[in-house]
Amino acid sequence: xxxxxxxxxxxxxxxxxxxxxxxxxxxxxxxxxxxxxxxxxxxxxxxxxxxxxxxxxxxxxxxxxxxxxxxxxxxxxxxxxxxxxxxxxxxxxxxxxxxxxxxxxxxxxxxxxxxxxxxxxxxxxxxxxxxxxxxxxxxxxxxxxxxxxx
Amino acid sequence: xxxxxxxxxxxxxxxxxxxxxxxxxxxxxxxxxxxxxxxxxxxxxxxxxxxxxxxxxxxxxxxxxxxxxxxxxxxxxxxxxxxxxxxxxxxxxxx
Numbered sequence: 687x688x689x690x691x692x693x694x695x696x697x698x699x700x701x702x703x704x705x706x707x708x709x710x711x712x713x714x715x716x717x718x719x720x721x722x723x724x725x726x727x728x729x730x731x732x733x734x735x736x737x738x739x740x741x742x743x744x745x746x747x748x749x750x751x752x753x754x755x756x757x758x759x760x761x762x763x764x765x766x767x768x769x770x771x772x773x774x775x776x777x778x779x780x781x782x783x784x785x786x787x788x789x790x791x792x793x794x795x796x797x798x799x800x801x802x803x804x805x806x807x808x809x810x811x812x813x814x815x816x817x818x819x820x821x822x823x824x825x826x827x828x829x830x831x832x833x834x835x836x
Numbered sequence: 837x838x839x840x841x842x843x844x845x846x847x848x849x850x851x852x853x854x855x856x857x858x859x860x861x862x863x864x865x866x867x868x869x870x871x872x873x874x875x876x877x878x879x880x881x882x883x884x885x886x887x888x889x890x891x892x893x894x895x896x897x898x899x900x901x902x903x904x905x906x907x908x909x910x911x912x913x914x915x916x917x918x919x920x921x922x923x924x925x926x927x928x929x930x931x
Contacts, residue, residue, distance in 0.1 A: 830923050
């Protein structure tokens with residue numbers, strides 16, 4: 687189904703499938719991902735918005751795949767382009783005082799590192815499944831915030 | 837400094853990136869180290885504040901009919917394919 691259709695039908699999906707996950711239904715890898723995201727979001731609070739955090743999560747996930755799985759690499763040009771979307775413009779950045787610039791940079795590195803470490807830990811629990819999932823993800827050529835090389 | 841930020845991020849993520857350039861002086865190192873510690877301390881202080889977005893134990897999960905193997909969380913706005921985060925499924929369902 688095309689993404690546009692999914693977007694249109696999402697509200698119906700919510701209504702049609704109102705399942706509340708039972709604890710035993712949640713895969714440990716998902717629970718771990720959520721736990722890491724909570725801490726990353728806490729670190730980002732007051733410095734980064736949700737969209738910026740999402741970009742860092744996507745980038746860290748892809749880097750963890752590169753470190754864990756064969757056949758993946760980072761395309762540095764794509765990485766720079768994606769990272770730029772999470773970063774303030776030159777004008778916005780220069781408008782910050784030095785302390786604000788250092789704070790922004792430090793928090794971005796911390797959040798990126800938090801996601802990366804979490805992803806590596808998750809991957810280590812079942813690298814085969816992790817890499818299989820990543821291979822399927824890579825087939826989605828238009829995946830958002832893609833930094834993988836083709 | 838904005839450019840330096842991009843270089844540092846590239847060093848963290850890109851496999852072939854050159855080492856980050858040395859800081860201008862020890863004072864700069866101290867400023868950055870202080871900021872990192874400050875962010876960590878602030879994060880620890882915020883631990884008990886409301887931050888429920890990613891608490892999956894209390895979130896509602898649903899399974900998009902046309903995306904086999906995908907599970908998504910309503911409040912977190914995140915989707916997983918066979919138990920692993922999927923950026924594309926997250927985008928398709930929530931954006």
